[in-house]
Amino acid sequence: MTLTAYLRAGTAALVLALGSFSAMAGSMPEATGEVILIIDGALGADAPAGGYELDLVGLQSFVPEEFSTSTIWTEGSMKFTGVPLRDLLTAAGAVGTTVTAEALNGYAVDIPIADLDDKAPIIAYFINDETFSRRDKGPLWVVYPYDRDEKYKSEISFAFSIWQLQRLTVN
Amino acid sequence: MDNGLTDQAVQTANNGVIRGLRYAAMIGIALIVVVANVIVFRQIDEQMMRSNTAETDSTPWVLSQVEVELLRYINALSNVERDVLDKDALAELRLRFDLLYSRTHLVASHNKLLGLPFTESSDWVSIVGPSGLIETAVPFFDGPDEALIPALPALFDQAQDVAAGIRKPIVQSMLISLRRLEDRRGELRSSLQVFSAVSLGLLGLLAAMMIALYLQGKTRERNRQELAQAVYNLRTTIDSSLEAAVILDHDGRVIGCNRAGAEMFGWEEGGRVVRYFSDVVREAKRGSAGLVEIAEACATVQGQDQQRITLTGYYQNGMSFPLELSLAQARSAVGLPIAIAFLRDISERVAQEETLRQARNAALQGEEAKSRFLAVMSHEMRTPLNGLLSAVELLTSDSKLDARQGRLVNIIETCGQTTLEQVNNVLELTRLQSTEGHSYPETDFDTKELVENTVAQFEAEARKRNNRFVIKSTGIEAPWLRGQRPLMARVLRNIVSNAVKFTDGGVITIAIDAQAGRASDTCALRISVTDTGVGIAPADRDRIFRAFETLDSSYARLKEGSGLGLGLAKLAAEAMGGRITVTSREGQGSTFALFLNLPTGTEQPPVEGVSTQTKRPINPLNVLVVEDNPVNRELLVELLQMKGHTVSEASDGAAGVEMAMAERPDIILMDISMPVMDGLEASRTIRAGGPSADVPIIGVTANADAEKKARFLEAGMTEVLSKPVNIGDLDRILQTIVPSSTDKITDLGATAPKATAPARLRLVIDREAEVDRRPTQEVQMPHIDLPPDLPALLDVDMLADLEDALGPAYMSRMANRFVAETNETLVAMQLSAQEGDLSGAAQLAHKNAGAAASLGLKALHRLLVVYENQAKAGDGGSAELTKAMIERIKHQSFDLLRDRGLTA
Incomplete structure (x- = not known):
């Protein structure tokens, strides 16, 4: 492991502890770096007018969910790390029934909130412990643990699995 | 029974086999169906899974997005101001490039998408290949804006070029992809069709099986009902049978019985108490051997009578009773031999049989007593009658009687004759009626001579009534036949006598007709006796042949008929296997005809008899008469003395021997049966030596058939005379036997014998004399002090x-x-x-x-x-x-x- 890796891990752990704290406090972390995700729509009263803007650190402040799985779009099994969508919406105080997930290319899909599991899907920000770029489905990817449960190998799950996620709109 | 049970067993076994096969077939079919279903289902599942994963479904989308992103990229390129540094437009351009990059990267890294016309095409290579769109643009986009901007026009042109060419291969690839999907759906459909077909087949099979089961159930129910009915019927039949039925196993154990059987032995019906047949039937033995014995006994003892056998059974109270048993053998359900015994209490029948037997015995005894009475009475009467008649003959032949005396003596003789005839008839009737009576020896005889003899006997009486005899003969001349001559003579005598009695001043015609019989060496003989007498009324023609029947008792008495004559003739004819018929016209006469079938006989040399008798006078002889019966002896002596012979007498064999030893007579007349020493032994003793060893000895017996005569001759007798002795026979014997001795005694021939011609002289028949004396059984006397002359213990x-x-x-x-x-x-x-x-x-x-x-x-x-x-x-x-x-x-x-x- 390189020195930078250690540093990064240390920072992540620190941020994680802080994020956890802030998440538990019911407030969303404020973005300090590049905003990679916007949550807007029907949110709690505390939400800012334009919705929440999250950067990577902000996302990392949530309790991460990790799993390894293959996907129909990639070769081989990969390890995904991210925030469960449900946790994120809860933290954002979402009050709607669906959430519209929109990708960078404009692709959008409505996900019924009731269909969300506790730990799936996640909004993955690491693949194999590293961030991934826009050129490679990054920076955020809604992923299900397809290998863990057959039910995730469905057309709906595949449709919900959008990459290059940039916005979540609760409605 | 045996076959039935076996068939049933075989059928049951067959049913079992068939049922087993049916089950096996059903299980097999079900297995095949299940396996087929599993296979088809798995196939469908796999296809569904493939469909679920929807790997290829997104292919058209992915491909089309390449084009979309390319066009957006081109659009973004065209939106960037060439001269002004527009940060937002550049950021937008960078985003579009990244998204395009991402798309192409997705396609390139996706194996499933490779091999499509698009990814094979040169346009694809112009995007992702070396010096392609991406490779060319990446350094610029990775660099700062300042470096990027100048490259934009070239990038734009390149993108434009690529965009112009990729549309066609993308559409082709999309079509192929769609076709693949179509194919996969087709596969799924056919799998589903197979599955449906198999399922339908299975359903059909299930339905068929259900129908089969239903039908089978119905059949089984019907069979069960029929069987139950059959069993019920059988059970009822057996139970309601009055005959007890008991089923035995091979050890002779009772394993079942019907109601009558249970009642017979006091068993509980259907009780399962172990008991043996031998407990209730005496002849039965315990164990298999017992059953076999009973069965064998049934088969052999009365094989001709439905295999029934009589045994002794026991009631519960120990009383025994006669039991009739018939046994049927069968096999039990498990194939062991069993027997079904049908039993019947035949006490009543046995009792009835016993009663009948006693009644029959009583009847037979009565009949026997009657016959014996008749025989004894006749015997007892005949003996004194013979004496009476003999005495009368002697009186008439030897005495001077006046007319009145002569008439009276004549009456005595006539009455005596009639009585004797009656007695003889009764005796003969008894003899003919008894089963063993009519056994005269068969001899050869001359039929014509027999008829002539019979006629001669009635000549005198016929003359008295002014009747005339005519004898005719047709067919075989002088036929010799073989048969019981005395019976023939009896028949002829009786019907001739009948004709003579009932005819006055008429003609009695006797016709002999002898023809060859149907069988070889036989003769069909017809002898008819036709009279011109009073005739017989038609109503009486049957009665006349019955014993003791007379048509008119008053008339019959006048005519001296016993009423037995024709009945005897009929019996005698039947005893010879023949018959007698009668035809008659009242007032004109009757014809009696005797029909006989007899074997032909051989002609016998003429017997020296009365006919050969010479008329020369007989010289007086010294005659020794040995006869124990005083009356017989006296009459014989009288007869001989009447003929001028000198007679000496002995009262038994021993005395006779003594006298013969003392003095030699010319001839000895020897009775056969005598006390002390019988005639045979006396003859032997005389022949053994002494002065009289060669003197002719004439046996006198009442019973002289050929066999006995041979024994008499063997004992040393010269000739045998039958009782009653008549003068003619005696004369003949005396003349023929002792011709040589006549010279010696001429001096004694003083008085000429009075030839009172054919008058028959009867001698009293001693009852004892009728008994044939065979050599007596000698019994050893155990004591020396018994008299040495003691005769044998028993005759x-x-x-x-x-x-x-x-x-x-x-x-x-x-x-x-x-x-x-x-x-x-x-x-x-x-x-x-x-x-x-x-x-x-x-x-x-x-x-x-x-x-x-x-x-x-x-x-x-x-x-x-x-x-x-x-x-x-x-x-x-x-x-x-x-x-x-x-x-x-x-x-x-x-x-x-x-x-x-x-x-x-």
Whole structure:
């Protein structure tokens, strides 16, 4: 492991502890770096007018969910790390029934909130412990643990699995 | 029964096999269906899974997005100001490039998408290949804006070029992808169709099986009902049978019975108590052997009678009863041999049979008694009658009688003759009616001579009534036949006699017609006797042949008919296998015809008989008459003396021998059956040596058939004369036997014999004389002090003849009575002698002696006679010694009677 890796891990752990704290406090972390995700729509009263803007650190402040799985779009099994969508919406105080997930290319899909599991899907920000770029489905990817449960190998799950996620709109 | 059970077992086995096969087939089919279903289902599942994963479904989308992103990229390129540094437009351009990059990267890294026309096309290479759109643009986008901007026009042109070419391969690839999807759906559909077909097949099969099961169930139910009904019927039939049925296993154990069987032996119906057939049936033995024995007994003992056998059964209270059993063999359900015994209590039948038997015995005894009475009475009457007639003959031939005396004597003779004829007829009737009676020996005889002889017998009577005989003969001339001549003679005599009696001043025609019989060496003989007498009314024609029937009793009496003649003729004819018919016209006469079928006989040389008799006078002879019966002896002596012969007499064989030893007579007439020494032994003794060893001895017997005659001749007799002796026969014998002796005695021939011609002289027949004497059974006398001349203990032949004549039952009674009487008499004799009443003892002995003689107990008889004489003479001491001997002989005699089965 390189020195930078250690540093990064240390920072992540620190941020994680802080994020956890802030998440538990019911407030969303404020973005300090590049905003990679916007949550807007029907949110709690505390939400800012334009919705929440999250950067990577902000996302990392949530309790991460990790799993390894293959996907129909990639070769081989990969390890995904991210925030469960449900946790994120809860933290954002979402009050709607669906959430519209929109990708960078404009692709959008409505996900019924009731269909969300506790730990799936996640909004993955690491693949194999590293961030991934826009050129490679990054920076955020809604992923299900397809290998863990057959039910995730469905057309709906595949449709919900959008990459290059940039916005979540609760409605 | 056997076959039925076996068939049933076989059928049951067959049913089992069929059922097993059916089950196996059903299970097999079900397995095949299940496996097929599993296979098809798995296939469908796999296809569904493939469909679920929707790997390829997104292919058209992914491909089209490449084009979309390319166009957006181009659009973004065209939106960037060439001269102004527009940060937002550049950021937008960078985003579009990244998204395009991402798309192409997705396609390139996706194996499934490779191989499509698009990814194979040069346009694709112009995007992702070396010096392609991406590779060319990446350094610029990775660099700062300042470096990027100048490259934009070139990038724009390149993108434009690529965009112009990729549309076509993308559409082609999309079509192919769609076709693949179409194919996969087709596969899925056909799999589903197979699945449906298989499922439908399975459903059909299930339906068929259900129908089969339903039908099978119905059939089984019907069979079960039929079986139940059959069992019920069988059960009812067996149970309601009055005959007890008991089922036995191979060990003779009772394993079942019907109601009657349960009742018969007091068993609980259907009870399962282990019991053996041998507990209730005496002849049954425990174990398999017992059953086999019963079965064998059934098969062999009465094989002809439905295999029924009589056994002894026991009721529950121990009473035994006769049981009729029939046994059927079968096999049990498990194949062991069993037997079904059908039993019937036949006590009632046995009792009935016993009653019938007793009734029959009683009837037979009555019949026997009647026959014996007739026979004895006839015998007892014939003997004195013979004496009477003989005496009358002698009186008429030898006495000067005045007219009145002559008439009276004639009446006596006529009445005597009639009575004798009656008696003879009764005897003959009895003889013919008894089953064993009519057994005369068969001899060859000349039919015509027989007829002529018969006619000759009635010549005198016919002449009295002014009747005339005519004899006609047709067919075979002078036929010789073989048959029972006495019966033939009896038939002829009776019908000729009948014709003579009922015809006055007429003609009696006797027609002989002999033709060859149907069988070879036989002759169909017809002898008819036609008279011109009073005739017989049609209504009476059947009656006349019945015994003791007379048409008109008053008339019959006048005509001296016993009413037996024609009945006897009929019986005699039937005894010969022939028949008699009668035709008659009242007032004109009757015809009696005898029909017979007899074997032809061979012609016999003419017998020296009356016909050959010479008329020359007979020289007086010295004749010794040995005859124990005083009347017979006297009559014979009288007859001989009438002929001018000198006669000396002996009263028994021994005396005769003595006299023959003392003086040689010219001829000896010897009775056969005599006390002390019989005629045969006397003859032997005389022949043994002495002065009379070669003197002709003529046996005189009442019963001289060929066999007996041979024995008499063997004993040394010269000739045999039959009783009653007539003068003609006697003359012939005397002339032929002693011709050589005539010269010697011419001097004595003073008086010429009075030829009272064919008058028949009867001699009194001694009853004892009728008994044929065979060599007597010699019984060893155990004591030396018995008199040496003591005769044999028992005259076996005499006793046998008595038994024949009187029947064993009668003889048995007689013997038993004799035993009892003898015992009593001997005690009484002893008492009388002790009291000094010797004459009383003599009388007792006399009586007992007669009884002993009548049974042929000769030794006992002799000793009793000796005792009688000694007692009469007052010689008590000798009598006492004799008495001791009597006791000894008595026991031996009784033993003999017992040995013969006459006494217990």
